[in-house]
Amino acid sequence: MYLNQNGRIIKEEKAIISPNNRSFRYGDGCFETMKVIDNSILLADYHFERLFASLQLLQFDVPKYLTADYLQHQILEVAKKNYHNKLARVRLTVYRGNGGLYDPENHFPNYLIQTWDLNPANNLLNENGLVVDVFRDAIKVCDTYSHVKSNNYLCYVMAALWAKKHHLNDAILLNPYNRIADATIANIFIITNGIVKTPSVSEGCVSGVMRRYLLTKMRAENIPVEETKIAVEELLQASEIFLTNGIYGIRWVKQICNNNYTNTASSMLYKQFIKPILQHK
Structure with missing residues (x-):
């Protein structure tokens, strides 16, 4: 290599x-x-x-x-x-x-x-939903630099180790206010009452490229979307949850704790916004 x-x-x-x-x-x-x-x-x-x-x-x-x-x-x-x-x-x-x-x-x-x-499977929507959970042993700070994809990745490293130990596909990190920041290698979106929501950058998440792309596309198509504060309770009560990053595009979540989720909207968003840019290339 x-x-x-x-x-x-x-x-x-x-x-x-x-x-x-x-x-x-x-x-x-x-x-x-x-x-x-x-x-x-x-x-x-x-x-x-x-x-x-x-x-x-x-x-x-x-x-x-x-x-x-x-x-x-x-x-x-x-x-x-x-x-x-x-x-x-x-x-x-x-x-x-x-x-x-x-x-x-x-x-x-x-x-x-x-x-x-x-693997070419990275260009497809995941068939089996992800199983994730909330990691509480590290906090993602909210400051001037928290949106940067920094070389200092310790909180994500520990969350990923915890997820692997507990046989999870990913882990969700919280900010100092006990609200959702992001996952170890992805931004997080939820769908509740027909509205797509994602933590705002001020909530401590990395400013993801696929996150930005999807927000731009959804707004252009008048899909209700909000960058906002998301409490753990709202996450658990959502109808759908999906993760985004530049490699996988969209991956839908089927389970957090004992709560199960569907992928109807996630599949639609993949077909409408992710699949075309992969085919275009």
């Missing part, structure tokens, strides 16, 4: 990360998880808009050459090298480099690009 480290395509075993690396030490940086279909990045504009907004917020000094077009070329180049250009998952990690907590050597955005082959 090959990866791209700061514009150089090298074998994985040749990659070197300094012990003084700030991402390794402090989680200093952010990342994008993208989907490549037929040598094209799905929702590329949304991904790069989010990335560069995050880099600005995190006070990186972005050189002029480091543009969306440049990074897109770098991504597709290594995907092709790995024979992953038909259907693949891509991780683009950006990190500040070396230095102590108060004395970074510079604010240059180093980057690392990795690719993995994807």
Whole structure:
């Protein structure tokens, strides 16, 4: 397997990360998880808009050459090298480099690009609904940086370990107000009284690319949708629940605790908004 480290395509075993690396030490940086279909990045504009907004917020000094077009070329180049250009998952990690907590050597955005082959089932709506539950041992904060897809992922890591231990497909994280934030690798939507609801970004969720895409499309089609506060009780009483991210698109949830859910609207949303962009590519 090959990866791209700061514009150089090298074998994985040749990659070197300094012990003084700030991402390794402090989680200093952010990342994008993208989907490549037929040598094209799905929702590329949304991904790069989010990335560069995050880099600005995190006070990186972005050189002029480091543009969306440049990074897109770098991504597709290594995907092709790995024979992953038909259907693949891509991780683009950006990190500040070396230095102590108060004395970074510079604010240059180093980057690392990795690719993995994807199963074609990732383009389909899940046949079997997910079984998830609420993880209460970690809190997703609500602050200026909580929407960033940060390299510091500890709360999600622990939630994922808990979910695996309890034979769950995913875990839902709460914010400091005991309301829904998001899941370990996805945003969460509920449907109640015919209204599609998702936690607002101010509630601590990551500002997901597929979340943004679906909100835009649903509003354009006059589907009732709200970005709002969602209590655990409202989640449990919903008629449908589904998760979204850039790799799976939509995955419907069949069970939380002892509550069961259907997938009528989730299936409709997949057919109307997700399936067309996969076919288009």
